Amino acid sequence: MSHYRGYFMKDDRIIAPAIIHATDDAQAMLKAGELLTTSQFVRIEVWRETRVVGALSAPAENSH
Numbered sequence: 001m002s003h004y005r006g007y008f009m010k011d012d013r014i015i016a017p018a019i020i021h022a023t024d025d026a027q028a029m030l031k032a033g034e035l036l037t038t039s040q041f042v043r044i045e046v047w048r049e050t051r052v053v054g055a056l057s058a059p060a061e062n063s064h
Contacts, residue, residue, distance in 0.1 A: 001023060002023065002024070004021075005020070005046070005047045005048075006018035006035060006045070006047075007044065007047070008036075008039060009044065009055075010042070020032060025048065025054075029046060029053065037058070041058070043055060043056065043058070044056050
């Protein structure tokens with residue numbers, strides 16, 4: 001199990017961090033999507049050490 005970092009973003013600024021435990025990048029992105037849908041935020045970036053794994057944005061109708 002690897003440790004990934006998620007960062008909830010707003011206007012290209014980090015608003016809140018999240019720790020994501022996953023076996024690989026794909027699972028980390030799936031878990032980040034779950035975190036995003038249950039949060040008040042509209043974007044999350046996922047990092048593994050110094051590497052950006054990816055970013056997800058909430059659909060427009062769910063954004064606050």
